[in-house]
Amino acid sequence: MAVSRRRMLAWITGTGLVGSGVLSAISNFVFIKPRATYGQPQRFSIGKPDDYPAGTRIALDARRICVVREGNRIAAVSTTCTHLGCIVGLADTGFACPCHGSRFDSDGTVTGGPAPRPLPWYKITLAPNGEIEVDKDTEITPGSYLTL
Amino acid sequence: MSKETASPSLLTAVKELPGNVWKSLFRNPLPTNDLERSSTSFTNFFLHIHPVKVHKNTLRPSYTLGLGLISFFLFMILVVTGILLMFYYVPSTTQAYDRMLDLRGSVAFGTILRNMHRWSAHGMVAVVVMHLCRVFLTGSYKKPREFNWVLGVVLLLLTLLMSFTGYLLPWDQLAFWAITVGTAIAGYAPIVGKDIQFLLMGGSTVGQEALLRFYVLHVAVLPAVLTLSIAIHFWRIRKDGGLSRPADADPTPPMEMAGSAADPRPSTLDGKKTYGLQGLVRGPLTKVNNIPDNTVFSWPNLFMSELFVFVMTLAVVLVLALLFNAPLEEPVNVMHPPNPAKAPWYFLGLQEMVSYSAFWGGIGVPGIFVGLLLLTPYLDRSPKGVGKWFSRDRLLANTIFLTFLLANVIFVIIGTFFRGPNWAFVTPW
Numbered sequence: 001m002a003v004s005r006r007r008m009l010a011w012i013t014g015t016g017l018v019g020s021g022v023l024s025a026i027s028n029f030v031f032i033k034p035r036a037t038y039g040q041p042q043r044f045s046i047g048k049p050d051d052y053p054a055g056t057r058i059a060l061d062a063r064r065i066c067v068v069r070e071g072n073r074i075a076a077v078s079t080t081c082t083h084l085g086c087i088v089g090l091a092d093t094g095f096a097c098p099c100h101g102s103r104f105d106s107d108g109t110v111t112g113g114p115a116p117r118p119l120p121w122y123k124i125t126l127a128p129n130g131e132i133e134v135d136k137d138t139e140i141t142p143g144s145y146l147t148l
Numbered sequence: 149m150s151k152e153t154a155s156p157s158l159l160t161a162v163k164e165l166p167g168n169v170w171k172s173l174f175r176n177p178l179p180t181n182d183l184e185r186s187s188t189s190f191t192n193f194f195l196h197i198h199p200v201k202v203h204k205n206t207l208r209p210s211y212t213l214g215l216g217l218i219s220f221f222l223f224m225i226l227v228v229t230g231i232l233l234m235f236y237y238v239p240s241t242t243q244a245y246d247r248m249l250d251l252r253g254s255v256a257f258g259t260i261l262r263n264m265h266r267w268s269a270h271g272m273v274a275v276v277v278m279h280l281c282r283v284f285l286t287g288s289y290k291k292p293r294e295f296n297w298v299l300g301v302v303l304l305l306l307t308l309l310m311s312f313t314g315y316l317l318p319w320d321q322l323a324f325w326a327i328t329v330g331t332a333i334a335g336y337a338p339i340v341g342k343d344i345q346f347l348l349m350g351g352s353t354v355g356q357e358a359l360l361r362f363y364v365l366h367v368a369v370l371p372a373v374l375t376l377s378i379a380i381h382f383w384r385i386r387k388d389g390g391l392s393r394p395a396d397a398d399p400t401p402p403m404e405m406a407g408s409a410a411d412p413r414p415s416t417l418d419g420k421k422t423y424g425l426q427g428l429v430r431g432p433l434t435k436v437n438n439i440p441d442n443t444v445f446s447w448p449n450l451f452m453s454e455l456f457v458f459v460m461t462l463a464v465v466l467v468l469a470l471l472f473n474a475p476l477e478e479p480v481n482v483m484h485p486p487n488p489a490k491a492p493w494y495f496l497g498l499q500e501m502v503s504y505s506a507f508w509g510g511i512g513v514p515g516i517f518v519g520l521l522l523l524t525p526y527l528d529r530s531p532k533g534v535g536k537w538f539s540r541d542r543l544l545a546n547t548i549f550l551t552f553l554l555a556n557v558i559f560v561i562i563g564t565f566f567r568g569p570n571w572a573f574v575t576p577w
Contacts, residue, residue, distance in 0.1 A: 029347070032361075037351035061483030083506055084332035086325060086485050091570070098487035099329060100503035101571030113571075114505055 042136040049074060049132060049148050057106065059090055065122065065134060066090065068106070073145035076124050076134045077108045082117040095119065107142055118142055185445040195451070197382055201443040202450050205393035205535070211286070212391065214457045215279035219307075220378065221461040222272040226310075229265040230367065237317065239363035241356045244319035245479045252476070259473065260466075266474035268465050269311050273494045276307045284524070284549050287534045287542050288392035294525035296384040299377055301521045306374045308494070313366035315492060319359060320477040322492075325485045327354045327362065333502065333510035341511075394535035397442060487569045496563030497556045503571055517552065 003011075044063065052058055052069040059066045064087060065076045079095065081088050086099040094105040103112035108119030123138035124146045132146075156164075174192070179185040186200045205211060236255055237247050251258035280300060283289055289297035312330060316323040331354065335345035350357030385391065444450075477486065491499050501509030520527075524545075533539030538546060568574035 032350075033343075033347055034350050034357065037357070040353070084329045084502065084510075086328060086489065087483060089484075089487065089570075096570040098485050098570055099325065099489040100499065101567075103570075114503055114509075116506065 043133060045127065045131045045133050047132065048130055057090060061087065063134070070145070072148045074124065074132065074148060075145045076122045078120045078122065081115060082119060083113070083115040088119070109142070179447055182445065185447045188447045195446070198446045198450060199386055199390065201445055203390055203393055203397065204442045204444055205397045206391045207444070207449060207453055213282060215275055215282050217454060217457045218461050219272055219275045219279055221458050222268045222275060222465070223374070223378070225268045225462065225465055226265060226272065227371070229261050229268070232261050233265060234367060239317065239360050241319055241359055241480070244317060244359065248318045248320070248476055260469050263469035263472065263474045264465055267468045267472070269314055270492070271465065272307055273311055276304050280304055281553065285546055286392060286537055287539060289525040290531060290534050291525070291529070293388045293392065296381060296388060297525050298522055299381045299384065301518065303374070303377050303381060305518065306370060306377065310366065310370050310374065311494070313362045313370065316359070316362045317366060318476055319480055321480060321486050322477045324354065324480040324482065325489045326491060327358050331358070333506065336507045336511050392535045397535065399441065488567055488571055490563070490567070493560060493564055497559035500559040500563040500567070
């Protein structure tokens with residue numbers, strides 16, 4: 001059946017109006033999604049190895065990592081809870097989250113609570129100037145230390 | 149121009165000025181007869197949302213407990229105190245907390261305004277939930293009020309969101325860790341979770357952008373949506389025939405008029421004819437002098453009850469605000485969450501559930517719960533037991549509802565009293 005001109009114009013108008021409405025709604029989401037964010041640098045230096053004596057676990061809260069040194073091996077474990085992003089505290093048995101009770105052993109393996117994943121370990125390198133550099137963008141297998 | 153209608157002299161105009169201004173504002177004198185009582189509601193914008201007459205059942209305090217009204221009045225108190233607080237608040241991570249201290253220290257009435265705002269918000273969450281319970285336990289979500297129930301559930305969610313976005317603004321420890329946890333829960337939503345989390349935080353970490361976003365949601369977006377939804381909620385009450393009441397609360401109309409009562413569009417309506425408003429009104433066309441009905445005039449019966457509820461609500465909020473100070477925790481310390489980090493009481497049930505599973509506690513179970521609430525009137529379609537508390541006809545539905553409610557209350561109690569440092573189980577005695 002032939003579509004009358006009036007019907008076709010009505011259809012085009014309707015589609016145009018609804019389409020513009022949908023597009024403007026989507027454009028709101030595009031608008032509120034930031035194109036650039038200004039976060040902390042993900043690669044940073046944490047000082048000389050001598051600052052971390054053998055056998056210590058030192059939490060650098062501002063960086064949200066814990067530096068673990070055993071003998072001449074050193075590693076950086078995340079202190080951001082994999083459950084809901086609270087910062088875990090050092091406990092006798094490893095790490096404990098104050099918000100929802102997740103528990104991790106000193107390697108970051110989940111030992112209790114709702115955390116779905118172990119705490120990630122970050123890549124750690126010795127810079128030419130002798131300082132330790134942590135790269136939070138690169139996760140490594142838990143248990144792999146840097147030998148000094 | 150003819151001089152037949154002599155215009156009054158300037159002196160007369162001045163003398164009659166107050167009276168004339170009054171009469172231009174209020175079209176009716178204080179009513180002395182039924183006609184004027186009708187006009188009072190009918191010709192005033194603010195009273196016009198009310199019907200001219202209301203059913204006596206609506207005015208029974210033991211039926212509604214005034215909970216819907218109290219929620220609305222608390223919302224009004226929140227709007228007024230909130231606007232005042234906006235004069236001193238700055239949504240900046242470096243200034244917000246200092247502004248809270250200013251409110252406490254150097255702003256006239258600052259403490260009491262903040263207290264009123266906080267306690268009204270807590271009260272509104274509690275009263276909205278109780279209102280939901282009242283409506284459920286009296287079966288008032290049933291036809292034709294299904295959609296108003298849905299709107300009510302939406303209003304509950306908006307109330308919770310308003311509350312959540314609100315307690316983030318002081319930028320104290322509670323605020324920071326609640327944004328961290330709240331946005332992380334959103335991140336667990338399937339498919340769009342990570343995008344929603346990014347949009348809420350305005351970045352990949354919680355900071356200035358997140359605070360600004362929650363501020364805009366709290367003072368502009370959510371109040372606008374909430375106000376519109378409340379308006380529709382109220383409008384629907386009238387369109388659905390006022391508040392629910394038991395079937396035997398109305399006298400049966402004489403037989404010859406009974407036909408159209410059940411049918412929302414009487415068959416006599418003809419699509420090709422032009423109708424005035426009265427042609428579309430449901431039910432028996434005229435009641436005047438025919439049926440003794442159980443209605444009373446809104447003026448003064450309903451208005452006086454409302455005034456009473458308002459004064460009581462305001463009084464309670466004022467007393468609470470004078471006696472108890474709104475909490476303000478330590479300033480944000482990005483490095484150390486308080487231990488234990490606890491949400492306000494109404495979210496502790498959620499926090500307790502989240503401490504078992506982030507997805508099921510934060511998204512899955514609440515999602516199913518809200519879904520069931522929204523679908524309630526479409527699942528329970530039996531018309532029985534409307535307008536009566538704990539009707540025997542609704543034993544099953546009420547039992548299921550109370551079970552859910554009790555489960556949440558138990559979770560809240562566990563979260564409040566039985567959780568200590570590192571969210572470990574403790575006994576409060």
